[in-house]
Amino acid sequence: MNFIVTLTLQAIKKIYGEEIPESTVTLQETRKEFDGQVTIVTFPFTRFSKKSPEQTGADIGEYLVANSVDIEAYNVIKGFLNISLTDVFWLDQLDKQILKKDVGVLRRNGRKVMVEYSSPNTNKPLHLGHVRNNLLGYAVAELLNAAGYDVVKTNLVNDRGIHICKSMLAWQKFGNGETPSSSGLKGDKLVGNYYVRFDQEYKKEIASLMEKGRSEEEAKREAPLMMEAQTMLRKWEAGDTDVIKLWEMMNEWVYDGFEKTYKKMGVNFDKIYYESNTYLLGKDIIEEGISKGVFFKKDDNSVWIDLTGEGLDEKLVLRGDGTSVYITQDLGTAQLKYNDYHMDNSIYVVGNEQDYHFKVLFLILKKLGKSWAEGLYHLSYGMVDLPSGKMKSREGTVVDADDLMADMIDTARNRTEELGKVEGFSGPEKEALYEMIGLGALKYFLLKVEPKKRLLFDPNESIDFQGHTGPFIQYTHARIKSVLTKGGYKAEIIKAKPAILENTERDLIKEIVKFDDMVASAAENYSPSLIANYVYELSKLYNKFYHEVSIIKVEDIQLKNFRLNLSAATAQVIARGMKLLGIDVPERM
Incomplete structure (x- = not known):
């Protein structure tokens, strides 16, 4: 919507004689209870308009309508200018942004980022906590790749x-x-x-x-x-x-x-590091820090750093007998990873119990003058709880990842057969579908929540074909594919356009064309939940569209083709969005 920002700047210069920075113009999605699709916040402009926010909005709104063929109307609610864009504009957006092979794939930006996740111990199997870690790390890596980064996926195994x-x-x-x-x-x-x-x-x-x-x-x-x-x-x-x-x-x-x-x-991973190979690293960095005056020695020959000036405390970085502590090897491993890949950013996907550790690690590297330390980021996430309570590995009360995935597949099998959604499927096809639904439910449930939030995982709630779940989205995709098959849709762009859009059509187009921006935002914020919730909202909008308008039985062949085309575009975005989360969607159910 950059043209709206540009036009607003022109309006302000023309009406009030002011030149303001582009960042001053804030665009929002119009709230559902008001007419319009894009909202401009007018409060910042009153300081030079010398008018109320409402009158300021009216001045700018009149200019926009008069000077753009894409803007057909406006309304002002207090300090918010709501803009209605023409159906021609939305149809043009549909032509430009959907049914292309690279939907949700942004231009390469020449930057390299490393995402380190999983980091298991070799004394036990992976458990539910590891599942969230792996799914989060993998999804963030996929999002960054889609957003144009060169991504390296790494795993540091604690094997000693x-x-x-x-x-x-x-x-x-x-x-x-x-x-x-x-x-x-x-x-x-x-x-x-x-x-x-x-x-x-x-x-x-x-x-x-x-x-x-x-x-x-x-x-x-x-x-x-x-x-x-x-x-x-x-x-x-x-x-x-x-x-x-x-x-x-x-x-x-x-x-x-x-x-x-x-x-x-x-x-999966591009590179696996092993602590048995890295635990002795870092001692050279300690010597470097001593020579730079970043570290100091105590009487027992132990080496420390004083971080009290940053509101932290004194931190041991090498024992008096010369042996490493965790921070020693982490300093060395950070340097090793940079030497290997020279990445612009490095993301550590680690639970929030390590928040303090990473704050100290990054601060030390910055004090050591490591230029790449500014690109380090701890993607801190909350723990996963179960209705039965906390898990403890040494007591054998953890939820094993393999058992959890098997249970999810069994639950999907039972729920799907109860609903009769597998008629006409062969035995192998059924099993593949149960696995897709069960694992999709697990992944979606864990990824739809903001990473920093602690969450309660309820397996039964996660497999609900009508709720805010992966299976609901998967079923929506299968529904669309069924519509396309019954409507005789061919996989090609049909340039058929109605004279006037129905509200549900316009809403659906508006949501679809947001997809690239959503990918960019999710990557920038390291937040797969943005995509998870976006795809859910898109699925809800399609179901509303499906129930409110006729698609394959409409008599007007042009309109039928348009609605089939719109359905195909929705399915494409749903499939791509879910794939970024590591979730497959079925062709039929």
């Missing part, structure tokens, strides 16, 4: 540390040589079982020591299992051959399991 050794030690003690092949379990599930087993046996040892008079803290520290796990970690860091061999074997089990889960979930 005491938690990994807990699983290894438990398998060594209690596994009796069990493998994924012998147990029939996916490798990540098998390893996760031993992480739970460690915790169970560890608690027994703590209880036993406390019965002998130890305090709880003493018991936790002196429990034989924990001491053995710590010994194993030291051996791993020293390169002990047997420990490394065990670590490699169990990690391979986990990676194989992860790959199956990622494939089912529909996410």
Whole structure:
């Protein structure tokens, strides 16, 4: 709508003799209870018009109508000038912006962005929390790619540390040589079982020591299992051959399991980093920081940074014995990633419990003078809760990602068969549809909410063909495809235009032509929820259009072709929007 801004600037110069910056003209979508499609806020103009907001709006409105063939009327409500655009304008927009192969694909902008997501631990399978992380990271990457960025999708796997050794030690003690092949379990599930087993046996040892008079803290520290796990970690860091061999074997089990889960979930990566390769990085950066006076040493030789001037605190960046802490390796890994890809922006998709950590990390990199630190961003997201409460990995109460996806597919199967939406489908076609609906419901439910918000995931609510859900949108797409088939529509642009648009037609066109702007906005804000909610509103508008006008039974062949064309354009945008979220839509249901 840039022409409206340009024309408004001309009106202000002509009527009031003022030249103002383009940013002063604010356009909004007109509220549904008022006539018009575009609203101009007139309050900022009263300082030089010396008139009321209403009269100022009337002055500008008259100029716009007189000087544009695309603007047919205006009305002023308080300080808001509502503009009505002609049907010819909307039809021209329809011709220009829809039924093109690259709908929702913006021009390349020459900028590179890295999106890091997933970041699992190799001591347990992926769970519901990881599902939100993966879906969010993947969707943001897809949106940025559509918005013109060169995108690199990365995954930093946490494959070392005491938690990994807990699983290894438990398998060594209690596994009796069990493998994924012998147990029939996916490798990540098998390893996760031993992480739970460690915790169970560890608690027994703590209880036993406390019965002998130890305090709880003493018991936790002196429990034989924990001491053995710590010994194993030291051996791993020293390169002990047997420990490394065990670590490699169990990690391979986990990676194989992860790959199956990622494939089912529909996410992927361009580059995988491993903490076992990066945990020693960062020490050179610490030395650099000391020489620049960014860091300081304490009497015990530990290295710190003073961030009290920024409202934070003093932060340890290297222990006195020279060993790394998390921030050390994160500094080094950030530098490694930049060296590898020289990206303009780097997005870390990590839960909001790490907000403070990333605030410190980015601040340190800026103080070190890293030019690329300005492009770092923590995409912080809220946790996912279930009606049954919180999840704990070590106690085995997490909702496993594989089980969740399987349950969603089963729920979709039951719900779809109840509604009789699979008549004429073969067995394999039914199963493919159930998977599409079940996973679509899961993905849409988790992505329709703003990332920063904590959410309560209700599997039953997510599969509702009439609610604010993925299946409702998928069913709308299938409905449109059915209309096109019954109407004999051919996949080509038909230049058929009615003399006058029905309100539902105009509303539908107006929504469709917003799609490219919505993609740009969703990418800029790293918010797939903008696209999720946009596609839902578009689907609602189509259903209203479907119920209020005749499409394939209308006698006027030109009008029929136009409405089929409008239906095809809607289906195209729905499919493209859902694809950006990693969701497929069915051709029929």
